[in-house]
Amino acid sequence: GDTGTSVTGQGGPRDSRLTENEAANTLTTRQGHPIKNNQNTRTVGNRGPATLENYQFIEKVSHFDRERIPERVVHARGAGAHGYFETYGKVGDEPISKYTRAKVFQDAGKQTPVFVRFSTVMHGNHSPETLRDPRGFAVKFYTEEGNWDLVGNNLKVFFIRDAIKFPDFVHALKPDPVTNIQDNERVFDFLSNTPEALHMITLVFSPWGIPANYRQMQGSGVNTYKWVNKDGEAVLVKYHWEPKQGIKNLTQKEADEIQKNNFNHATQDLYEAIERGDYPEWELFVQIMSDDEHPELNFDPLDDTKIWPKDQFPWYPVGKMVLNKNPENYFAEVEQAAFGTGVLVDGLDFSDDKMLQGRTFSYSDTQRYRVGTNYLQLPINAPKKHVATNQQGGDMEYEVDTAGQSNPHINYEPSNIDGLKEYSDSDKDYTPHVEGNLVRETLDRTNDYEQAGNAYRELDDVERNDLISNLVSALADCRSIIQEKMIEHFTKCDEDYGRRVKEGLEKHMLSMKAKAEQAVQEAEQKGHSTDSY
Ligand code: HEM
Numbered sequence: 001g002d003t004g005t006s007v008t009g010q011g012g013p014r015d016s017r018l019t020e021n022e023a024a025n026t027l028t029t030r031q032g033h034p035i036k037n038n039q040n041t042r043t044v045g046n047r048g049p050a051t052l053e054n055y056q057f058i059e060k061v062s063h064f065d066r067e068r069i070p071e072r073v074v075h076a077r078g079a080g081a082h083g084y085f086e087t088y089g090k091v092g093d094e095p096i097s098k099y100t101r102a103k104v105f106q107d108a109g110k111q112t113p114v115f116v117r118f119s120t121v122m123h124g125n126h127s128p129e130t131l132r133d134p135r136g137f138a139v140k141f142y143t144e145e146g147n148w149d150l151v152g153n154n155l156k157v158f159f160i161r162d163a164i165k166f167p168d169f170v171h172a173l174k175p176d177p178v179t180n181i182q183d184n185e186r187v188f189d190f191l192s193n194t195p196e197a198l199h200m201i202t203l204v205f206s207p208w209g210i211p212a213n214y215r216q217m218q219g220s221g222v223n224t225y226k227w228v229n230k231d232g233e234a235v236l237v238k239y240h241w242e243p244k245q246g247i248k249n250l251t252q253k254e255a256d257e258i259q260k261n262n263f264n265h266a267t268q269d270l271y272e273a274i275e276r277g278d279y280p281e282w283e284l285f286v287q288i289m290s291d292d293e294h295p296e297l298n299f300d301p302l303d304d305t306k307i308w309p310k311d312q313f314p315w316y317p318v319g320k321m322v323l324n325k326n327p328e329n330y331f332a333e334v335e336q337a338a339f340g341t342g343v344l345v346d347g348l349d350f351s352d353d354k355m356l357q358g359r360t361f362s363y364s365d366t367q368r369y370r371v372g373t374n375y376l377q378l379p380i381n382a383p384k385k386h387v388a389t390n391q392q393g394g395d396m397e398y399e400v401d402t403a404g405q406s407n408p409h410i411n412y413e414p415s416n417i418d419g420l421k422e423y424s425d426s427d428k429d430y431t432p433h434v435e436g437n438l439v440r441e442t443l444d445r446t447n448d449y450e451q452a453g454n455a456y457r458e459l460d461d462v463e464r465n466d467l468i469s470n471l472v473s474a475l476a477d478c479r480s481i482i483q484e485k486m487i488e489h490f491t492k493c494d495e496d497y498g499r500r501v502k503e504g505l506e507k508h509m510l511s512m513k514a515k516a517e518q519a520v521q522e523a524e525q526k527g528h529s530t531d532s533y
Contacts, residue, residue, distance in 0.1 A: 102347030137219030163358020232428030
């Protein structure tokens with residue numbers, strides 16, 4: 001049947017495909033058919049009915065029907081930007097090669113392209129950016145040795161220390177499965193049974209839980225990683241990003257004011273800053289510990305609910321990052337970007353942090369589902385270097401990894417004939433010794449309250465007042481067993497912390513009671529004075 005289009009010749013590069021009457025902006029189908037009429041569906045007479053052979057209409061609408069991919073199960077709302085990382089090549093006065101052989105960090109002044117995605121966590125793709133939530137801070141480094149992803153948050157600790165709890169944690173904080181509304185009672189029902197979350201709760205319910213925008217917030221790798229040098233020796237490291245723009249957080253009241261008029265303020269702020277050439281910049285710091293259990297500490301260095309105190313483990317600046325280019329297309333770059341904690345280069349390694357290992361499974365697993373089997377072939381995710389694997393096929397394979405190889409018949413290794421060969425260099429393998437019983441146990445030094453108490457005491461007065469008021473209004477939605485459990489936890493962090501939440505709740509309950517009594521009185525008076533009909 002007639003397709004509503006005229007068919008032109010194919011072949012040759014895009015530009016030379018234009019026929020005599022076509023311009024570069026001529027509308028076509030994805031098959032290259034120029035479209036003469038984009039206003040009217042093809043019908044039998046102008047009153048219809050429509051016909052099923054209408055290729056132009058069906059292609060257009062069926063593609064539209066598939067415009068969305070599943071949003072990220074967490075961190076669905078985000079904004080991204082391109083830029084570069086520049087290494088300082090040193091840790092303090094020492095060459096960085098003493099600690100890591102990763103090329104991205106060698107040779108002071110060397111630049112590596114990056115793509116960053118900032119995000120909120122709990123709510124959906126178009127939710128307000130003023131919500132109380134951690135903020136994601138994910139960086140993809142396109143290094144000469146392949147990609148490295150540093151998938152962090154703005155805060156330096158996390159709610160849980162074992163990945164097996166993550167689905168429950170997320171269910172409790174996401175909207176209720178029946179009402180589809182986030183419910184403080186469900187949130188604190190879970191958290192009151194999760195004392196390791198106290199440190200994070202104290203930060204998230206203070207103004208640190210609502211960064212003013214993405215440019216004026218810190219970043220942190222949160223989990224503990226390792227660095228490995230040429231001799232195969234490892235140290236434990238933590239990563240932190242410090243904004244050159246300074247840090248700015250919002251009280252609940254300030255956030256409410258912004259949200260009244262704008263629920264995209266953080267995306268807008270980042271985009272507009274880069275458009276006007278005001279490029280945001282962060283310095284990357286590392287903290288380093290020798291690679292052992294550190295029995296002298298009252299926390300485990302692998303516990304992501306803890307910070308490594310700055311006075312014991314200094315922050316060393318190791319490089320800076322500048323974001324200087326907005327995405328050309330949000331979906332292609334930001335929505336399809338896939339970061340994962342498993343994406344490391346030689347010289348950067350995992351620690352035994354079991355939370356980190358759980359995360360590492362989760363990211364690429366979800367991305368094979370969310371974006372597709374061949375998500376690493378998309379330009380935003382592909383390394384900016386030679387890729388040669390014997391992997392093939394799968395949904396939407398875009399190119400063959402062995403293209404350009406001398407013998408494309410040899411898609412296996414090893415081979416006597418030809419094909420891809422292993423790489424070798426003189427660096428010593430890092431081969432940690434691992435031994436122990438298989439168990440289901442938590443870490444020994446849980447120490448859930450001490451650092452949470454420190455965090456409480458380190459807040460300034462405005463921040464502490466806001467924390468108490470935010471906790472009181474959230475806990476007011478909860479039944480008393482949950483309130484009591486939370487007050488007990490806060491008291492263990494700091495006596496003043498528990499007392500203030502308790503008093504706040506009592507005051508809140510009294511004022512609710514007074515309001516209710518007043519309402520009853522008013523209703524009674526009304527009942528006496530008005531005639532019912
Ligand atoms: C996104 C899992 C903890 C930072 C995600 C996604 C999953 C996930 C499935 C969606 C990824 C996608 O669809 O592309 C987990 C699990 C965790 C965990 C299982 C705990 C066991 C953390 C922690 C941090 C973090 C501790 C911070 C250090 C992020 C960030 C993103 C993300 C920044 C968004 C990445 C992007 O912008 O695309 N996480 N996560 N997650 N997670 Fe986690």
